[in-house]
Amino acid sequence: MTELRTLKVALLGCGNVGAQVARILLDDADMLASRAGARLELVGIAVRNLDAPREVELPRGLFTTDAEALVKDADLVIELMGGIEPARTLILTAMRNGACVVTGNKALVAKDGPTLHEEADKAGVQLSYEAAVAGAIPILRPIRDSLSGDRITRVLGIVNGTTNFILDQMDSTGAQFADALAEAQRLGYAEADPTADIEGHDAASKAAILASLSFHTRFSLDDVYCEGISSVTAADIAAAKDAGFVIKLLAIAEKLGTAGRETGLGTGLGSGTETDADGTTGVSVRVHPTLLPREHPLAAVRGAFNAVFIEAENAGELMFYGQGAGGKPTASAVMGDLISAARSIVLGGPGRAETTTGQVSALPITAAVTSYYIGLDVADQPGVLARIAQLFAEHGVSIEIMRQTIHRDADSNIESAELRIVTHRASEAALAATVEAVKGLDVINSVTSVLRVEGV
Numbered sequence: 001m002t003e004l005r006t007l008k009v010a011l012l013g014c015g016n017v018g019a020q021v022a023r024i025l026l027d028d029a030d031m032l033a034s035r036a037g038a039r040l041e042l043v044g045i046a047v048r049n050l051d052a053p054r055e056v057e058l059p060r061g062l063f064t065t066d067a068e069a070l071v072k073d074a075d076l077v078i079e080l081m082g083g084i085e086p087a088r089t090l091i092l093t094a095m096r097n098g099a100c101v102v103t104g105n106k107a108l109v110a111k112d113g114p115t116l117h118e119e120a121d122k123a124g125v126q127l128s129y130e131a132a133v134a135g136a137i138p139i140l141r142p143i144r145d146s147l148s149g150d151r152i153t154r155v156l157g158i159v160n161g162t163t164n165f166i167l168d169q170m171d172s173t174g175a176q177f178a179d180a181l182a183e184a185q186r187l188g189y190a191e192a193d194p195t196a197d198i199e200g201h202d203a204a205s206k207a208a209i210l211a212s213l214s215f216h217t218r219f220s221l222d223d224v225y226c227e228g229i230s231s232v233t234a235a236d237i238a239a240a241k242d243a244g245f246v247i248k249l250l251a252i253a254e255k256l257g258t259a260g261r262e263t264g265l266g267t268g269l270g271s272g273t274e275t276d277a278d279g280t281t282g283v284s285v286r287v288h289p290t291l292l293p294r295e296h297p298l299a300a301v302r303g304a305f306n307a308v309f310i311e312a313e314n315a316g317e318l319m320f321y322g323q324g325a326g327g328k329p330t331a332s333a334v335m336g337d338l339i340s341a342a343r344s345i346v347l348g349g350p351g352r353a354e355t356t357t358g359q360v361s362a363l364p365i366t367a368a369v370t371s372y373y374i375g376l377d378v379a380d381q382p383g384v385l386a387r388i389a390q391l392f393a394e395h396g397v398s399i400e401i402m403r404q405t406i407h408r409d410a411d412s413n414i415e416s417a418e419l420r421i422v423t424h425r426a427s428e429a430a431l432a433a434t435v436e437a438v439k440g441l442d443v444i445n446s447v448t449s450v451l452r453v454e455g456v
């Protein structure tokens, strides 16, 4: 095998995310090398305080307070310090010195994206920031690459976990905003100063980034209309619930025609609306509390999770869901960008080539373990439910939900029952044996459906 070249990686910041990135770089060096096509050598970690405790044990010799010297001698720079300065100057210096840059800094990208992109283009290096929007969720690259041959018409995102947690608490417990915020702080979902989250500023940065990529136009924070959730009351939530809605803080970017722009006038919806060359359409970028029908896919996004719902002309509706924050999840997004940037250096291309180094075997369907939905048409007789439940138990398949609906045939006046069962996770083999055994019971008219269930 030919010797792989080594790329020098400088890490700026070793907090929640940076420490996890350093851990992965050191622990998974061989895996990363096989995927990147180069060894990724962590040459230094810039911090403010050399003696601060770290979440991960890391070699002391890697730490430095001289971030500027570090970025000048690197092929790849990962910026995870946060804030505008010195992050901005360090990123610009790194790119001018020919390094590709990966950052999770939504505030900086939203505020000064055009300058950063210009410098990256000038230097011919990659600038990537998948971690800046919705943490672990791969959303920027799908928008930028996978959907580049389509026209996105609308993006709706739950992109701030803190506010989603608070609204979810209010919805599920009837709590007032202040109590739900206090609970979020107690559980570590909200910071001691929660302003950036609850007033929508964090979501607004992400809205600007989503809109820029979705609509191929550079939007900045100034283009985003922003309203937070601090004025949402328990009564608002209760009324929405009564009417079949849930309240979510959404980051929205959508293309509007003339009618849409007129509707937006005077309501704040006009803010951030850019006009096309023909003067008839534009993009509205905004963040505000929003009622969603309870059956909308985004209504099911609970707790501190994030999700982004996209509508595109040809792809139709798409939804991306996952953990929007946290050291490890966010580090996953950073590593994806880093591998892509490393491959761009190795191949001299855009770094999107597929790798096939996993060598994992494909398992047969009988090895699958999941939950199941089973529909049964059964005779309406006493003791039927107990017999069926016992049969499931004998096969090691436990029942999570069992619901019965009685039907009467109008002509024959005979009653039958429809039984719907959802199981806990079981193996495909155990389930198949259970279904065969159920079919043999004299009280079963038919097995109407057997479907796999995910996400229960």
Ligand code: NAP
Pocket: 012, 013, 014, 015, 016, 017, 018, 046, 047, 048, 049, 050, 052, 067, 079, 080, 081, 082, 083, 085, 086, 104, 105, 106, 107, 131, 132, 135, 324, 325, 326, 327, 330
């Ligand atoms: P953090 O825990 O506050 O860590 C910041 C790190 O940067 C610390 O190690 C700090 O050094 C270092 N640092 C700050 N200013 C510095 C300076 N002037 N010179 C040298 N080092 C400096 O931050 P984080 O939560 O890891 O977030 C990092 C970035 O990722 C931010 O841009 C954030 O918005 C983004 N992000 C975070 C998450 C998340 O879940 N946390 C999710 C998505 C994106 P000391 O340790 O010595 O103080």
